[in-house]
Amino acid sequence: MHAARPISRRQALLGMACASGALALPRLAHARQTAAGWTFEALHGFTWDQGSRAVGSPTFGTNGMLYGIHAAGGEQGLGTLYRWSPEDGSFAVVQNFAYSDSGPSAPESGLVMGHDGMLWGTSSFGGAEFRGTIYTMDPYEQVEMRCEFLADSNLFSPQGSLVEGKPGVFYGTTRASVFRFNAGTGKLKELHRFNNDTDGSGCESALVFGPDGRLWGTNPFGGAGNKGTLFRMNTDGSGFEVVKALDHPWDGSGPGGSLLLASDGHFYGITSGGGAFSRGVAYRLTAQGKFTTLHHFAGGDNDGAYPRCALVEGPDGVLYGTTVEGGHAPQSYGTVFRMSRKGKVTLIHRFDGTGAGGATPVGALRLGADGWLYGTNQSGGVGNAGVLYRLQPA
Template sequence: MSHACFKFGAAMLAVLCSAAAPAATLSVAHSFDAGQCNLPQGSLLRTADGSLYGTCFSGGANRAGILYRLAPDGAFSLLHEFSYVSATDASEPGPGPMLASDGRIWGSASGGGGENSSGALYSISTDGSGFQLNAVFSADATGVFPSPLLQTADGSFYGITNQGGGRGGRGTLFRYSAGAGLVKVITFRSPRDAVFPTAGLTLGADGLLYGTANSGISSDTAGNEGTLFRIRQDGSGYQRLLGFQRATHGAFPTGELLLAADGNFYGVTTQGGPLGGGTVYRYTPAGQFTLLHAFSGAASDGAWPNGGLAQGADGALYGVTLHGGTGGSADVGTVYRVALDGSFTQLHSFDTTSPAGYAPYDRLTPAPDGSLYGTTWHGPAGASGTVFRIQP
């Protein structure tokens, strides 16, 4: 049973009102060459020296994706080209590579260990040496298509898979450790709980794992439009905290939940809400749901937020939409800012001809100077996308 409650009043006023746009500067940090990268993934890793690490879902010499580094001066380095056929490599790397406690970069991929794989975990040194295929997934045993990874204090990695996990399986929660290897913790089976999770996990201040699933009914009479859940690290104590309802919460939550500095969780839904274009919401540890912004698809607003949220140096929430804005077509997109009181500002609207490209995807990465970095799937004139920097 959901113990969330929905607040109207001042929150709804914030939903329907937008702040006047401040001056925001967007620049191109890197433009990908044709063939070098296709579908650059977001959720870039920023390390202490100011370097950015990211992946491309496909491209490179083997057409199976790449891992790259952008130095603080903008210099591009190709660190690894993934392979579809090698038994010791992965393919189609996902977003969100992370710097683990061993000092190496860890990530997930849709394939690995040769052809017909269901996903993989890999690690590599920050200079591109020492690539290692750490685990390969199987549809029945561990699930299919792993999410970005979360590392806990004991060194274990956690994530979810979108599908599979045995008979009736519709996704799994998994753990990887050096001692035990890859282990399926639970299988998601029932729409009354959660099915088809699409994002990674977030570690709460209480030590529990929090996540969302793209499907899951909210009641016997409501639609199958998403779930927010929590679970202990050992797989016990699963709780469905919220069943999303299209009109009030939004539909189809996506991206990892953000545990912000105020101790609350923040997230997005790609569709639904009072205006139909998706939502930004807050969920407190006490179980209170608040709608912060509802997207309408208007030129000054956008629609279909994706990839979750980042908290900027100013404490506000930043994200991207895949649709909407002033660009004039559906898959163009925007960058936006939402203050914790719900006030909304569109910072940038992409178009199909600008050097920064269009169709931003996944979470932005904040830097200490207040700027944020992101990626676009497409560049101008059919180019392969960009890494961009926005200074609010």
Template sequence: MRTHRPTSLFLQIVFTILSVLALGISVARAQTYADIHDFDTPSLASPQFPGMLAQGRDGNLYGSAPLGGTSGRGGVFRIAPDGSYSVLFNFDVTHGSNPYSGLTLGSDGNFYGACFNNGDFILGNVFRITPAGSVTVLHSFSQLEGTSPYAPPIEGSDGNFYGTTSAGGSAGLGSVYRLTSGGGFSALFQFDGTHGATPIGVLTQGKDGNFYGTTKDGGTFGFGTAFKITPGGTLTVLYNFDSTHGASIFAPLLQGSDGNFYGTARNGGAKNNGGVIFKLTPAKKLTVLHSFDATGATTEGTHPYAGLVQASDGNFYGVSSAGGTNGQGTLFRITKAGVYSTLYSFVSATGSFPVATLRQHTNGKFYGEATNGGAAGHGALFSFDAGLGPFVTLHPTSGVVGQPVEIFGQGFFQSTGVRFTPNIPAASLFTDTYMTTSVPDNATTGVVKVLLTHGHLTSSQKFLVTPVVTGFSPSSGVVGSQVVITGDSFTGATKVTFGSKKAVFTVNSYTQITATVPTGAVTGKIQVTTPGGTAVSGMAFTVN
């Protein structure tokens, strides 16, 4: 019997692998696409834009498809990360039809969406659906309010829901609306062409509390706009698309971790009208990060309808509706600096023509919808594993001390605690996929960690701990006098102002700041700014 002794090269390879593992260096994982469900007419069909997927408290994904079902009017579905699929509700004449919207998750644990057609006035509606599948129509649109909503509403920080209609209103070009949880409706803005027309994508609430969105048409050049609207309804155009920098915007805006907004345009750009990926600063400066080539000269893809998602690795991921190796669309990654990579080219047999924005599940994988292809040709639900690990998400992502916070993830039955920056413990109640906590005293802006018996999970975004000014003393004084400001979350303060004048200040503690009344100050309110936001005093300081 012969014995094979390991060669020196073999030993060197083994030693290298063991050394890598001992140092905790991760080995790159293969990127994997999986068709996890094929749509067919009886069980819903053809998911389309916006097609938002929402992760529920139970860890499953929820969405809608505008066609198919028992009456052919579309419905709402639930799908587990492993592909287990069920139809929760089939739409009918009474409850509406053709829900293109997809769903968003409310703080009550229910989901919210919109039907493009039907309702009391046959012009669309907004609905709420429970995880068990019980639907309530919250509002049916009339012609003057706006009609034919594509996008689902989103819940604002004030507890109201905000959304858009693609048509109707005073000029027939769409509107922005506010809806209370009880169905109280207010039309905030009627598009007039000058400010844009035909909004398709879902709104985004920015860190400043305002809402941001896009229109497909209208604006100065007729190619669409990007806009900001306050909760009170004051709308400002941030950018008029001119084809060179993009045209025909179906996608929503996404506010990145750097504070800038990112999105896509289906058409326009520098390469044969193939569409673009862009960055837009709050100061209204737009930069094209990537132009798609409509001629098919590259395999990068072309004509993106869907928006972007910023993943747990800080990069942006999205899909193009066409092009790629097979002409069926692509899944891509792009960095903040504009470095573009094609990760997958769609194949008709497992899903094609992807037009809905991806969703990164807290297990690290991306999930999305293809409108066509699949076994029955009516579209597919898919997952894409880019090798990113599990994490947790937070709702909301900002708040004051004591603010309730929802945490979504997995493996929470192994949880041993929650920590806010800088390692401040917080009490929690949890299931395996959902946890509730509140912002603890002395927490500062930063990531939130869920401690497990073996390791921890980190939030994909920083939680912004918002400061609060509760008072100051004295209530009046001359320039050069000192004022003690009291409140919460002052650690790391970057600015104190009396009216519009910056003051010299010292942070004494988490709850106290001493500031000097600055030259040029006049009677007005005191503001304290930290990395978590800006707090304004309730009363004015009187400058003698």
């Protein structure tokens, strides 16, 4: 299995300087102004050999490099872990995921930074029983399997990214349950198994910690209205509670992506369907459980349609997100939007599906320390396997 050469200490230090703003970021040939006055830059167009179907949001390592995950493509078609350098714009495949009983395979979620400086991820396949794994990558790009899912754990195929509570204690989801992994002891434990009719099911997104110290999450299916649920639970698995079962047409259906706990103390999220135009909604959820629909996505030239991923809060307090369709009727290749906390949506970029920009943004945006919003597309671009891009106000 071939991988990129691990980066040197000098490269790591240069990357840290660049991420902190000590070095100027390169201006790329595929930079252009959007209609909303933002600068859009296509950083890299993926090919199948480099990876396809980007998942999660790209993540900065402690070395300043930007890392991301593909769920498909690469040498064996089972995904890749890639690196992009802010220093010089270079790109490399760090890991080709393979059919393996001793390592991760077929990841379905992005990487997260742990307290230990490692990037942590999950794979839906691999390990001794091919039920999935938890793995890490250190700042020198050494990938190590840390945990394998076995039948006696009652767990199978982790989907969402991990979230860390106390240092070394991680929480994650499969489509059927919530689990905890203690890196210090190596113990993996199922905390709660979803009952589709009451709890909802199909969780594919990361959990978040609420202001109450509990874990909050979304299920896109099931629940009392059979349109998905928003839930919370204690970190020991007790006290599971459905905070909101989507049961009204204007609630939307299929809540996707993680909840965002914004600086105002409220949660914000999206659904991939339902609403007034059946193209999804954006909503607010208070810590007390009050649910408010803020925006009904309509598609067309001036709005997006079918958002799939979590929102992110900018330094200006405005929320940012993507939709997989909308923006250029009738082609509808997807959008990047900003939204006030009252629900006013403005498109800041419309993907055209051709050339360097790509189409179908599915993963969440990442706000870099440099002030840029980084994201990925799953299709289009020069290699027709998606694009790594960034945006910032002009």
